[in-house]
Amino acid sequence: MPQIDQVMSTYGSQLFWLVITFGLIYFVIGRSMLPKVQGTIDLRRSKVSADIAAAKAAHARADEIEESYREAQARARDAALAVTAEAKATGARESEIKVKQADAGIAAHLAEAEAAIAAQQASALTEIEAVAVEAAQDIVAKLTPVKVTKPQVNRAVKGALANA
Amino acid sequence: MAAEAGKIDPMHQFEIAPVFQGGFDLAGQTITFTNSALWMLLTLVALWVFMLGGMKRELVPGRWQLMVESCADFIDNMLLSNVGQEGRKYTPYVFSLFMFILFANILGLLPIGVLGGHPFTVTSHLTVTGILALLSFGIVLVVGFTRHGLHFFSLFIPHGTPLPMIPFIFVVELLSFLVRPFSLGLRLFVAMTAGHILLKVLAGFVINSSNAGVGYGLMVGLPSLTLMVGISALELLVAAVQAYVFALLTSLYINDAVNLH
Numbered sequence: 001m002p003q004i005d006q007v008m009s010t011y012g013s014q015l016f017w018l019v020i021t022f023g024l025i026y027f028v029i030g031r032s033m034l035p036k037v038q039g040t041i042d043l044r045r046s047k048v049s050a051d052i053a054a055a056k057a058a059h060a061r062a063d064e065i066e067e068s069y070r071e072a073q074a075r076a077r078d079a080a081l082a083v084t085a086e087a088k089a090t091g092a093r094e095s096e097i098k099v100k101q102a103d104a105g106i107a108a109h110l111a112e113a114e115a116a117i118a119a120q121q122a123s124a125l126t127e128i129e130a131v132a133v134e135a136a137q138d139i140v141a142k143l144t145p146v147k148v149t150k151p152q153v154n155r156a157v158k159g160a161l162a163n164a
Numbered sequence: 165m166a167a168e169a170g171k172i173d174p175m176h177q178f179e180i181a182p183v184f185q186g187g188f189d190l191a192g193q194t195i196t197f198t199n200s201a202l203w204m205l206l207t208l209v210a211l212w213v214f215m216l217g218g219m220k221r222e223l224v225p226g227r228w229q230l231m232v233e234s235c236a237d238f239i240d241n242m243l244l245s246n247v248g249q250e251g252r253k254y255t256p257y258v259f260s261l262f263m264f265i266l267f268a269n270i271l272g273l274l275p276i277g278v279l280g281g282h283p284f285t286v287t288s289h290l291t292v293t294g295i296l297a298l299l300s301f302g303i304v305l306v307v308g309f310t311r312h313g314l315h316f317f318s319l320f321i322p323h324g325t326p327l328p329m330i331p332f333i334f335v336v337e338l339l340s341f342l343v344r345p346f347s348l349g350l351r352l353f354v355a356m357t358a359g360h361i362l363l364k365v366l367a368g369f370v371i372n373s374s375n376a377g378v379g380y381g382l383m384v385g386l387p388s389l390t391l392m393v394g395i396s397a398l399e400l401l402v403a404a405v406q407a408y409v410f411a412l413l414t415s416l417y418i419n420d421a422v423n424l425h
């Protein structure tokens with residue numbers, strides 16, 4: 001086995017070259033290149049975790065905004081409901097007042113009209129009396145030779161009308 | 165693959181040979197640029213190119229960047245779950261260890277023999293795995309003693325040990341602790357060596373039986389080739405698993421040193 005046969009003749013050379021190559025690997029690769037690679041890994045990890053944290057914060061913020069939006073919406077709806085209810089109430093009050101006013105006007109008109117009708121009825125009755133007196137006088141004059149005076153006829157007509 | 169007179173040596177792939185002649189002496193050892201050194205350098209270059217793909221530092225990573233980041237995150241999590249927040253300090257070391265072993269294992273499995281190259285598995289050598297294991301063990305010792313001082317020895321006395329048992333348990337625990345670098349280094353070395361020998365032996369079957377005739381080739385060569393395909397897939401898994409085991413055990417040992425159980 002050459003590895004054992006040659007140990008005594010080659011260990012110096014093996015040691016020499018191993019120290020050089022492994023030393024270069026340790027100092028150039030392990031000590032200067034590896035930390036940069038690890039730095040890149042660490043940088044990426046911190047970036048990823050920072051991004052995730054930022055995304056979580058943004059998510060929470062979005063939830064907050066939605067919550068406040070909902071609140072505002074609910075408030076606006078309540079306000080709108082209150083305004084409509086008030087408008088309804090005032091509308092009802094106003095229409096009540098108007099109806100009352102209109103009732104009063106109608107009642108006044110009715111009273112006036114009734115008074116006018118009563119007045120016209122009264123004047124019509126007096127006119128009918130006058131016409132009846134003349135007609136009765138004329139009928140009496142044409143049918144009988146008796147001369148009747150106006151006051152007589154008048155009394156007679158009144159009596160007849162009162163009896164009618 | 166020394167095919168000398170039809171004989172294929174499955175151990176030849178582990179031989180260390182200079183790529184360039186010449187070298188220099190250092191403390192009684194001749195330092196030459198060997199095939200092992202070449203593959204260590206290739207591992208370094210491949211790993212560097214791989215890591216370059218992860219340096220784009222884009223917020224949304226591409227496939228390559230994601231691969232690099234997955235590896236980094238994997239080791240980071242391993243230390244975080246085994247050692248805790250303090251363990252992240254050791255991520256550069258464990259990451260280097262894991263990636264070096266993984267890339268060396270996989271590069272050694274590349275089928276560049278087809279192109280005439282000679283793949284060499286750095287991690288199939290006891291010298292390399294042993295040095296890495298001793299390095300991990302040394303770090304555990306240094307961290308343990310600097311953090312806890314002599315109190316570090318309490319690691320060898322588990323909680324709730326009856327008083328008369330303490331000396332005995334202490335010796336057993338100390339032995340198991342001292343065996344760690346050997347088991348750590350041997351495990352990787354043996355796993356890599358065994359897989360490569362198995363593949364090479366089966367490849368020898370394919371070549372020798374095909375040379376012996378069509379009948380032998382169909383009877384022996386074809387099943388061997390089929391088996392090789394399966395074992396190659398298994399070896400890719402072993403390459404990753406062994407790198408993982410080495411890194412995991414290192415992080416567990418660091419946990420002992422940092423937290424004392």
